[in-house]
Structure formats: structure tokens, C-alpha cells
Amino acid sequence: MHLKDMSIRYKLITMTLFISGIVLLLSSTAFVVNDLQMLNQMMISNLEMQTKIAGNYAASAVEFEDEDVIKDIFEVFAEDKHIVFAQIQAKFSNDGQSTPPVYSYLRVDQTEQPLLLGDIQQYQPQYSDNFLQYSLPIFSRDSDIIGTIVLMLDRELVYARLKTYSTIAIIIVFVSAMIGILLSSRLQQIISAPVLKLVEAMHNISAHKNYNLRVITDSRDEIGVLYQGFNEMLTTIQERDNQLEQHRNHLETIVAERTAELKKLNLKLTYQAYHDALTNLPNRALFIKRTEQAIFHAQTSHEMLAMLFIDLDRFKNINDTLGHAAGDHLLQEVAKRLLMCIRHPEDTVARLGGDEFTLLLRDIRDPLNAGIVAERIIKILTTPIRFNQHDLYITPSIGISIYPKDGEDVGYLMKNADVGMYVAKKQGRNNYRFFTNAGHIAATTRLNMENKLRQALEYCEFEVWYQPRFEVTTRRIVGAEALIRWRSPEFNLVPPAQFIPLAEDTGLIIPIGEWVLKTACEESLNWQHKGYTGLHVSVNLSARQFIQEDLLSSIERLIQQIQIDPHYLELELTESLIMPNAEDTIETLRALKRLGVQISVDDFGTGYSSLSYLKRFPIDILKIDQSFVADINTTNDDCVLVAAIIAMAHNLRLKVVAEGVETQAQLDFLQHHKCDYIQGFLLGKPMPAHDFQQLLKDHFSR
């Protein structure tokens, strides 16, 4: 166990014992060393004294060579068991005839004489491990040196003493260690008890996280300071803990609020994801989901479902002419009314987008019931919808598909309901049709054509044909109307009446219209380059194009790009197009006029138009609809009408173009009534650009 792992109390005990052990060891060593030294000193001085006494005593005996006396001395030596060996060497300074005698004493237990230590003539104490030796000179009465006495002690006494001390020391160490342990284990508590108390308190606090606890002590030493510091720390922690608790509560509240908000928002988003923002009806996604659920249910319970596809007839016209606000209002109103037509809460009314609505009727029992609902829808939409002083009339075309007869999944049901709707639309609108296979074929054709139409522009399948316009009085060509033709590889030459409505429905009319405008302008420039100057080219502008916000800028850009004189460009607008939003239309028309473009009103006389606009609008030319021209020969009324139109237009300083002139009689009539220009098969059919150029060539060379 390392020291650092030991409890503080054991450390203290160990330390105390260690220190006291060292002190004891040092002091006893000092004592023993000192005592042994003293013992040694004493032995030496004893030895010196004994040697001296013996030497003195032996002096006369040596002088007179009296061995008996010397033996007396040695007998005394025998009393002291520590004297191992003694020797008296006589030294004569006489004539030296006889050798000086040597008297020796050897302790009885010794077998042989020990070696003398060092030079005995040094008269110094000599040591070996076992012996202590001292020698002194022997003086005669007249102070001559007559001999030497040597005494040798064994040092048994020292070793015996050492042994005794060791034994005592061991006993003392043992006893004092016992006492030390006893005392230090008592005394260390003075220091360790408060520390251990602190540690226990700390364990308590960290185990229970209770920062209210405090430690108490009455000591004023460092431990006291530590206690105080610990308590202050606890106070701080407690305060911080409280703060944290507050913050946590606060955060929890905030999180709860946020969660609630998120939940709400999530619900809202979910709602938005599945609902149409305008009408609040389920959207396509939800409708499909509901239908799938209904089909699943219907499969098990053998129910019959009906899906109704509702398309609003000519809704685009309303949107285009009256603006999106009107369209939106209309859609909302239609949604409300559709909701009134359903029978069960589980039936679904949805808006798929644009003017397309769908109904899902569950458990209809008989397909006839779906027809009844369709009729009810037609009837409820008969009432016009009021918007900004306008009465908006809207009619639906409804297609119906029945589950499981017309399809067993959502896709088929929707497609077939769409086909039914298409058939209903084709058969005069404002009615409903159940899906049939025949209807399916027609719808497929339409769908096919729509796809082809999308590709047509890309594959350059469109052509612009030109129908010459003649001045009535001179029979001179003054210009041409640009007319689009679609030369589809599949359908051959498709008449505009077949694909233009489709293009209008799909929005393709915009790129197609732009292409026509651009091509016509380029061709017009071509004519001028070839010397056929002063020819107008007129281009039809669709309703979709007219309400485009960048109409003006795109036309301006085109004029810039092609470098055509804008006076030779004539834009043809239909009556229905310019009528409804009179104020906006006037602004647009004026802007176009400022560009220098001519404006004509196409199909004049077919719309529900008031004549007053003619005066207010910046129009240059009226084009009388060919239906009036065609009737010139048969009906008198129409003749009158045409004549009146021409007269009125002239009064308003407008030029008049008659369209669809096919007979000489018609031409004569128009000439008689001073119609300005004519177009028609009589003088020139629409023809490809190349043919038209040939015509110009022939015409101008004449």
C-alpha cells in the first residue's frame, strides 16, 4: 500500500512513529556511543593506572632482579580477570654480560601469549578488536629507565556493555513504539478527526446532492478556515444550484411553449400539405389518400364508389379577362357550393388545381346516384356568382368513373373520370358523362395531341402561312395576316381550330405566339429587303399573351432585335379579349400604340360588345367577322349590318377589313360600301411563306 493511498490518520500515526523512532534511534545511539567511549576512556585510565602502579611497584624488584616480588604483582593481576597478559622487560645499561630478564604473566585461560600491539616503547594506549594495551617505562631511583611494563586487557567489558545496551535498546524501542502507537492514535485524532468529518460530510453531500448541509467546528486553526471555506463553497453551490433550477424551469417552460407552437405549426403544415390554400378543400395528395382508404374499405365491404371530375367551362377566360382575383373568388364560391352537394360526411370534395375539382362519393349503391349528384352540381352552379358588380356565369363539365367497374385503383379511376369529363366538354359543356371506352379513345387522342404539341415547337413543326390582304379599290396587296399551321408528322397539317384551344388550355400558346410573332416580323423584313415595301404583317394575339406582364417589353425587344419598322406590324386582338377589363386594356393598347404598332380588332361583331369602346380605344382597324361576310348574299339584315359597321368605322376614322371574302358578289358589295381592305379565298388563300413571296413577285411585276 503506498503512502498516498493511506488514510490521513494512518499517515499521521506512521509519521509520528517514524519521527519518534528516528529521535529514539539517534539519541540512544548517541548515548551508547558516548557511554562506550566513556567506558573505553575509563578502561584506558584504569589500565594506565594499573600499569603505573605495577611499574612503580616493580621498579625496585627489577632493579635488584627480584622475581618473587614481580610474581607478587602478577598474583594481583590474576585477581583482575580482564588482564590477559602482562610483561615486564628489564633493560640494563651495565656491561651487558647477561641478558636482561623478561617476566611474563598470562591469564590462566590463555594458551599462548598474544602478540604485542605496536611498539611498546611508544608508551601509548594501543587497540585491537579484542585487546587494549598500555606500556610504561620503569624508572630506577635515580631516574634511569630500567625496564618496560606492558599490560594487555581484553575488551570483553565493552562488548558485554554493548550487548546489554542493545537488549535494553530493543526493549525500549518496543515499549516506546507501543506507547507511540497508543499515543499517536489518540493524538492524531486532534488533526484527523475534523478532516475525516469534513470528508464524511463531503461524501454525504455528493451522495445526496443536498447542498443545505453545513459542517460545524469550533476550532480556529487552518481546519477551522477550511470548514468555513467549505461552507462558503456549499453556499455558492447551493445558490448556483438554485439558479440552475430556475433556469431549468424557465427553459422547460420555454421548451414546452415551443413544443406546443411546433405542434400547432406542424398540424398547420400537415393541414397545408393536404389542403388547398385557396378553398381549404383537400388537395390532390389527400384526395388520393382518401380514395385509397375508401377503395381499401370498399374492397372488403363490396361497396361501390364514384369519382366525379369537374372542370369549369371557360374558367380560363374569366381568369384571363377579369383577373386572378375574380378567378379566385369564383373557385372559392364553387368549392362552397360543391360541399353542399355531397350526401355524407365521408364523401370528399377536393381541388386538384386550377379549375379542376373532384368528388369522391362512397357507398353509392347505384351509379345513377352519382348522376344525381352531378345534376345537382350543374343546377347549383347555374346561379351566377357575383364579383365586383359582375355576374359571373360558370358551367361545369363533369366526368364520372365508378369503382370497381371503371378501375380498381386511384390512377385508373382518376384517368377515366377525366376521360368522362373530356367527353362531356366535347359534347357541349355544362353536362356530365359517365366514362365509356369510346370516350376514352377521344380523350386519348387529345392527350396524345397535347404531348405532340409540346414537342412541336422543339422539333420546328410549326409554320407560318400568310394570307394576303388587298386594298379593295386598287386590288393591290397591302399586307398579309400571319396564320399558324402545324405540320405534324403524325397528324399531317393540323388546322388551328384543333390545336389552338389545346395550346390555350395548356399554356403552350405563349411560346407558340411569340414564335409566330418573331417569324412574321422576320418575314416582313425579308419582303422589304426584296423590295416589296409598304407591306403590313398582322399577327393574332391570344388572350393569354395579351395579359402577360412582359408583353410590352417582349414586343419592344423583338422590334429592336429584328430592326423592323413598328408601323408595318399589326396586332390583332379579339373583341372578347379587350372588352372585360376595359381600363387595363386601354393602358396596354396605348402603350402598344406608343411603340408605333397598329392595332386591329379581330372577329368584330361576334362578341357582346358595346360600341362605345371603339371610340375610347386606340384602335386602327376593324376586321369584320367572316360570318357576316358569308351572309352578305343571303340575308338582307346582314348586308345592312356590314354596311353599318363600315359606315360607323369610317365615322370613327377606322379602317375596315372584311374577312372570308369568297365571291365576286361579296367583293362588289364591299367595294360599293367603301370597305377598305379584304381578305379571302377569292383573291388569296393563306399560303406558305415561299408561295407568298412568289405571289408578291408576280403581283409587283405586273
Add this chain to the structure above:
Amino acid sequence: MIMRTIFIRVYFLLGCFISFHQTVMAVDEQAHIKANYLYKLTNYVKEWPQKNEGDFIFCVVGSKEVGNKLSHIVTDKSLKKRALRVKYISNAKQAGKCEVVFIGQAQKKKIKSFIGLKHVLTVSDVEDFAANGGIISFVEIDGKIRFHLNKTVASRIGLKFSSQFIKLVKKIY
């Protein structure tokens, strides 16, 4: 026969000479030891009976050998700043200035006359000298010279010996 007789005579003479020499040698050594001891003795006297001044005189009678040896020993020696001197005397009356008187065995017949000298340390190598009223007699024991002392006579005439000497004395009267 004659020749043989001569040879015997020669051997005899030779033998006589050798034995004589040995005797002379032994006598010479004995004299030296006695002279030496005589000189050393003076160092062990604590109190002398008279306070003489001048030279310290050893008087010798009856032993020329000891006298010679002693003369040799005490040459250039002194005792209490007194020069040592040897004086031969022939009778007790001449012992007036003497500190120590040695009476050799040759004067054994006259020895009685030396007994009773009042202020002199009398020493003799006659064995019973101390027992008969002399102070110290040299006695030969195991070939060594030892001492007999008549302490009574010594104290009477005022002679005091050191205990160092007394412990060597073999017989005290």
C-alpha cells in the same frame, strides 16, 4: 714413559688454568653485582643518620674487587649533589667520614668491630652480619644476591629505608 708423564703434566696444568679462570670470572661477576647493589642501595635510603657535607664516601674493607668495581660505577655519579667516592679503610676507626661501609668476607674476623658503628650504614657479604648486629648482609639465594636487614639496629642509629627496598628484604631482624 717420560713423554707420557710430560703430557699428563701439561694436561693437568692446562686444566688447572681453565678452572682457575672460571673461578676468577665468577668471583669478578659477583663483585660487580655487589658493587652495583651497594651503589643502588643508597637510593633506597630515606634518611641518613648524619648530615655530612662534601663527598659521599663509600668505605670498603676486606674486598679489593668490590672496591674497584664500585669505584668504576660511582665515577661521575652523585647523590643529592654530592660526588661519590670510594675509600679503602683497614679498620673501624677509619670509618669516621664514611656514609656506607662494606666489609668483605676477608675481614670476617674483624667484623665484630664494625658492628655498632653509630652513624654508618654497614653492609657485608658475610651471611649472618645482619643477624649479629650489622645492618645489611648480602645473601646468595639460588645464585642471586638477596638482602637481610636488621631494621632494629637501623632505626636505632636513625637509618630509614624505602618500603620499595624493604619489600625485597628476605629476612628482617
